[in-house]
Amino acid sequence: MPNEPLFSIGIDLGTTNSVLAYVSLKDEEAQVQRLAIPQCVAPSTIEARTSLPSFAYLAPEAESESGEYDLPWLTQPRCIVGELARKKSADTPMRTVVAAKSWLCHHRVDRREPILPWNAPEELPKLSPVAASTQYLNHLVAAWEAAHPEAPIQDQQVVLTVPASFDASARELTREAAQQAGIPESMILLEEPQAALYAWLSDLGEKWRKRLTVDDIVLVCDIGGGTTDFTLIRVAEEDGNLELRRIAVGRHLLVGGDNMDLALSHFVAQQFQEKKVKLDPWQSVSLWHSCRFAKETLLGSEAPPSHPISVLGRGSRLIGGTVSLDLQQEDAVKMILDGFFPACSATAKPQRRRGSGFQEVGLPFEADPAITKHLASFLAIHGEEDAPIQPTHLLLNGGVFKSSSLRERLLAVLGNWSADGAEPENLTAAEDLDHAVARGAAYYGLAKEGKAIRIRGGTARAYYVGVETAGLAIPGAPRPLRAVCVVPHGMEEGTEVTVPSEEFGLIVGEPTQFRFFSSAIRKDDQPGQSLAQWGEEELEETDPLEATLTASPEWEDDYVPVRFETHLTELGQLELWCVSTISDERWKLEFSVREEDET
């Protein structure tokens, strides 16, 4: 029997940094605070920091046995997460897991298999994307329990954030990692852009009702280290009260702030090369670091015409070995503003990946880094009657927006797209771009308790089960596939749907697999609706669903006729069931995240 929760805990499990924020549920006046997380910052050195870099260093046995990575709660760990691991990613990349989160929603690999660090030699230890996420969460949980022994995590209200663009199977894997880390089953998954809006709401309190009015549309643009996430939220009215409704989320975009710093540092490294200066890997990382600062200065307000960039000498001969050059402001603008935020028309479309015969299995980074073009296509898809949807307000999140030029460019581009040329109102509070998500997540825990406003939304996507059509088989050609809608867009938490459709015969005793699709675009499809064809952009295939039907003694045939039933739990967990039409039996469909056969 769990004890009553004392705290609401918000966890932002980020691609490059994780943050834990919490707020007391017992004290009305309590403010959301960030947990100081003790972590290894160097051998034998523990420092408490307010964020935990999401990196995992798989140490050689001798190193870990020496005790130099011991934590207050753990001796001789083989897997070290946090600041030390972040540094190791530069000098010992083959033993360091990075960007595990980006792999969680990558359908072409088995996310429970130890595959990270990607491309590391076989004799080295590896972790699965799920296990790496578990490691980060383990550390956060241990840090929490060390600081709050009176409030074990199992008893607390925990909210974990995921990108809005995560599909059902990536969310399920995140939940799996959380449970392995001892986070209670009552945990809620919250979409990151919504969490950012909750942080804004918590700052304003009831005053938000003065800032937003009915039919306003807030665009949340969240650019993390490795991903970009768009969400649209509409202000509606119900029973005379203002209400917030999430109406659309964007595709999963693998482009983020790190790409920008990296682009700039490649550019500078080239300039060094022209000066016949060769940088070693360690110096390249310090260059990356310097470029991030240079970016913030050169794209800030009152930017100087140039900013010096130095890379310190590697050995103890520091000044003698230092190389430096001036990065021109116009070059930085060209690289970052025009590269990632180009002015473009409202009808612009991002470039698609070229279909080449050999595609690497690595992470599917965006072929087109132009975030504004991705945004244009997102707003166009969710518009009506050929006119893109027009946000009236903009909320930004992520460290990249510390640069004022980026904020201004985005506002200007959106202004250009609007019918009256007016820029959306910027709601962003510039001081909290790095931690708003965790803060908002903790605040959401209060909202769940009825102490604050909630954003309603239901599922961000509609889901479809692929069914092969009956009919004559044509040798060499796969049977045509139909997609049967099993979850409509916006299905609310705590509801169930019995999918009205014909019966499907499932074979007893062996695993049955269904291809599974999702769409963030098709909003009007109802359960049972069957699509014979669809646009390439409309449906995205995700992990297949699988169930093994146990043979029941009274049924003698080899197959059972079933219908689908879907259930969205109060916690936002999607469950699909095959329900027998001839008995009381039902079987739950589970995601199969194994590697797909190359057929």
Next chain:
Amino acid sequence: MGKIGLAFRLFFRTLTDQEFANKAQKVADGKFTLEPPRSETPEPPAEPPPPKPAAKKKPMAKEPSRSEALTLMATLQREARFIDFLQESLDAYSDAQVKAAVLEIHRDCRSVVERLFAIRPLLEIEEGEPYEIEAGYDTERIRVTGNVMGEPPYKGTLFHHGWEATKCELPQWQGNTKSANVLAAAEVEV
């Protein structure tokens, strides 16, 4: 307390506290024994406890076995190359070369010091502005110089706004005594 820790404390106190230095001189000369500590603690000016959330100190497994001064030096070296910088002679380099390196080191030292100590001015007043000192002022926080006559209040001009650390959160070092003096390990690339 380890001998090294004690040596550092004596070193800094001798350097900053004239009265103490006089006594230390006598001790060094073998003419004086230090008095037992009096009720006024020889701590630096009472540091206001940082407004930290539920300031529960994490349970540390081991007692730190080296001076925090060394841990601070190691941190500055690790994150800002501070020791490399101090140990190098500047004579051979042009102003431009020194500046290029200093910009980086300065930025990184600053961010370490901000994170660990969050240093803030003692007085939020522009230097050069007139400043009146009330009677009963805190002599540890305000130092009066110049023609100091009679009793306060004094009228003067703020010359330096002072600094204070608003927190002190050094990393915890938990290595063994053998490596306690290592500020930066030698690096070998294989």
